[in-house]
Amino acid sequence: MKKIATLAVVLAATTASAQEVDEATVGKINAMLTEMQCEVDPVNIEVEDGGGYELDDVFCADGQYDIKLDADLAVTEKRKE
Numbered sequence: 864m865k866k867i868a869t870l871a872v873v874l875a876a877t878t879a880s881a882q883e884v885d886e887a888t889v890g891k892i893n894a895m896l897t898e899m900q901c902e903v904d905p906v907n908i909e910v911e912d913g914g915g916y917e918l919d920d921v922f923c924a925d926g927q928y929d930i931k932l933d934a935d936l937a938v939t940e941k942r943k944e
Contacts, residue, residue, distance in 0.1 A: 882910035891936055892916065900924040915939070 884892075889905050896902055901923035909917045914934035921928045931940040 884908045884910055884916070888916075888936075892918070892932070895936060896921065901928070901930075903930075920944075 884905070889908060892908060893902070893905075896918075901921050903918050903921045907919040907921075909919070911917050911931070916932040916936070918928075918930040918932065921930050927944045929940075929942045929944060930938060933939050
């Protein structure tokens, strides 16, 4: 029972610390991805510590990627899945 309570506290803390990506930023990311012939579901855009973004399951004309962006929305890493 103690393990379940501990897990619940950890999950609650993790959920509370997750940052939402504002609509304006999602729009800018989607515009950038359109130019790259890519798209991502907005739920797969995560804010990273330090102000960057991690995009999971980005679908592009040449395959599926995980992409990392810096705070200025410049691509810092593009890894094919």
